[in-house]
Amino acid sequence: MGKLTVRVTGRNIDVGEALRGKIQNELQAGIARYVTRDGEAIVTLDKQRHLYHVEAIVHLDSGITLEANGEASEPHGAFAAALEKIETRVRRYKRRLKDHHARHHSPMPREEAQYNVIEPAEMDDGADGQDETAVAGPAVIAETKAVIRTMAVATAVMQLELGEAPVVMFRNPRSGSLNVVYRRLDGNIGWIEPATGVSG
Numbered sequence: 001m002g003k004l005t006v007r008v009t010g011r012n013i014d015v016g017e018a019l020r021g022k023i024q025n026e027l028q029a030g031i032a033r034y035v036t037r038d039g040e041a042i043v044t045l046d047k048q049r050h051l052y053h054v055e056a057i058v059h060l061d062s063g064i065t066l067e068a069n070g071e072a073s074e075p076h077g078a079f080a081a082a083l084e085k086i087e088t089r090v091r092r093y094k095r096r097l098k099d100h101h102a103r104h105h106s107p108m109p110r111e112e113a114q115y116n117v118i119e120p121a122e123m124d125d126g127a128d129g130q131d132e133t134a135v136a137g138p139a140v141i142a143e144t145k146a147v148i149r150t151m152a153v154a155t156a157v158m159q160l161e162l163g164e165a166p167v168v169m170f171r172n173p174r175s176g177s178l179n180v181v182y183r184r185l186d187g188n189i190g191w192i193e194p195a196t197g198v199s200g
């Protein structure tokens with residue numbers, strides 16, 4: 001039986017020991033029903049006005065990451081919503097996870113990359129006559145680190161469907177290049193791979 005280490009943190013909310021322990025126990029039990037892997041989980045509670053928001057991220061030693069969000073008028077209800085999503089995804093992909101674990105007895109190779117998300121606060125006054133004071137959207141500048149793992153395309157697709165991120169970047173072991181799988185607006189999954197000879 002694997003051991004899942006769960007860390008519970010709060011934003012705009014003081015997470016009491018009783019709630020912390022309940023979340024840890026329920027998440028450990030929920031994952032253990034389907035996956036016997038060691039892992040680490042981070043559960044973040046946030047309160048915005050009258051709603052509580054929970055983000056749960058579970059990193060398994062196999063390299064697979066489960067992600068889910070939940071929202072409710074009270075904190076445990078928000079966590080329960082997130083846990084239900086995680087359990088549903090694990091049940092749905094249990095066989096594929098088992099096959100993956102059988103093929104990969106050690107964690108998938110990984111590397112860290114820094115990424116930035118930038119949205120301009122103002123439109124530049126260019127030749128098109130745009131007013132330089134016109135606001136294009138809120139100024140958002142986020143700097144963080146992402147983990148890029150080496151995995152097969154099928155595994156990357158499974159990872160995309162197990163999480164809530166719109167894209168998964170990974171290193172394709174066949175070509176050694178960086179690839180991307182993403183959710184298309186039509187409900188299908190897109191796969192981007194550099195053309196032969198293009199450096200990843």
